[in-house]
Amino acid sequence: MTTNQQTKPEKTDAVPGAPLLEVDDLHVEFRTRDGVAKAINGVSYSVSAGETLAVLGESGSGKSVTAQTIMGILDMPPGVITGGEIRFHGRDMLKMDKDERRKIRGKKIAMIFQDALSALNPVYSVGFQLAEMYRVHEGMSRKDAKARAIELMDLVKIPAAKERVNDYPHQFSGGMRQRIMIAMAMALDPELIIADEPTTALDVTVQAQVMDLLAELQRERHMGLILITHDLGVVADVADKIAVMYAGRIVEHAPVDKLYSSPAHPYTEGLLASIPRLDLKGQDLYAIKGLPPNLMRIPSGCAFNPRCPYAQDICRADVPPLIEVAPARHSACHFAQQVLDKNGGS
């Protein structure tokens, strides 16, 4: 794992040399009336400044729960963090008290949500909601804060920002609303942005605009970006490295071009084969058989074994650890080397 640290000097008591954010062996479960759902079962990843990590997974794979835990907005109860650390500049956020976390949330780590229409408050104008960031966090006057809100709307390229600052969320199109969400995340100049499916609700033409904007801002400000998505296409364009999640675990972790050219985990391999290509008229689509697991009854051993074409007895007995199979490449599969060799990756 690379830890080339390039952040600007920090006034907080950061541990020097530590990556911007490290998630270390995180475990989260939901204790519900029907039983315990193990949403995250030992997730580890890290992001440095200026780096984009894509977290890829299907619904229920735990990608959003990880993000919520990092932000400290997990519903507890029913959610319970049963283990692990989340270090921001080397300091474990899970051990901080409420006030300390609040100082980080929004200011240092900001989040962009999927559905902008429900993430924005419909009864306040967007200008008011953007200005609120400055009034609450920086104690600015209403007037100054509003001026800053207009600047923000310019930053995310909303046309005629001055006229539109008093408009309400429903008066904006989907793409514009998502820009407002990005503006809000950008407001306090955070070091890390977590974007949870930022373009899933948008049309392709608008999706391209929004992703470009996000990538541009990230480059300019040298921020860390965690991009959570289920769309293999979106990820290919912007990410540096990818973590693929399945049933609350990272099953593969690799630099983006390597992952696409030579997947080292059967699940990644299946996912890549199951999407139709734009530039080819395919034959039959490869389909991963079966269904994603129920988190209350995760299969023993490797969680993917009931759907895996490589599965042997060992897969039903032992959980495969996430190990390095090639330089900078990790896979959690007993047959990782075999999969990698088959795809010509070593």
Add this chain to the structure above:
Amino acid sequence: MTTAAEPILQVQNLVKHFPLTQGILFQKQIGAVKAVDGVNFELTQGETLGLVGESGCGKSTVAKLLMNLERATAGQVRYKGEDISKVSGKALRSVRRNIQMVFQDPYTSLNPRMTVADIIGEPYAIHPEAAPKGSAKHRVQELLELVGLNPEHINRYPHQFSGGQRQRIGIARGLALNPEIIICDEPVSALDVSVQAQVINLMEKLQGEFGLSYVFIAHDLSIVRHISDRVAVMYLGKIVEIGTETEIYDHPTHPYTQALLSAVPVPDPAARQHRERIILTGDVPSPANPPSGCRFRTRCWKAQEICAQEEPLLQIRTGLQGHAVHASACHFAEEKDIVHSH
């Protein structure tokens, strides 16, 4: 796929305007949302026609008009030569035996209080002639097996199934009356990637088995290419380009099609440097007040004066060769390969 037979479905100059009214007691019409504004296409037996476009372009309204769930403002939908856009009552019911629909959201399109047997069996209650008395349950079990579900789960409720399984239930319901045409409105967009492929493969298998014709509406261009024989691209209530899957994807001539294709993120980082990207500025204009002339001109990089004055018709343009010869509604239609990296 060229069956020279008579088209099973012909859509001619289909129009749907939703009135915009003002006032409470004395309502007067102050305008109209031109959701569908003159759409023409044909569907032959065993064929899949893909309908693509951004949200708000009217593709779902077309689906509703084909099903006669909405009354067309003007135009015709001909099923085997007979105009079905104005029929009602008994005649409409008999038409619907042959045209069925699969909806987007498998969570809201299945009644949570009905068991699977009731949901898939309901068509037989409405059309008792479709299944001999007492055989409905048996038919439902056959259908469940056909779409890859366990026939023993006949008494379960929708919430006991996953998203992909629910969409299979929706497909089974669509198949219950042995229709000839199935209109699929975004049938896989709510599903996870690994499950999408299963449902698409199922739909292709069923098409081969029963000779079904599909109108496949989706915003995901890769999936549309995979399943379609012919593709129509819609923009603001009109078809801007129509042709075979190869013609549209490998030889697009309309700037909107080209922009749409170039915006699709390709899951291959190696190809991204070689791909030209056309990023459109702005949003889709309001269908209540569409631009004059060509509706795409406000976002088009080729726009000239003529585009504002004269509406380009959907026709085969001159000066094009090979696969580029297909109907395109642009004054400056020109072939451009977008999806292949150079």
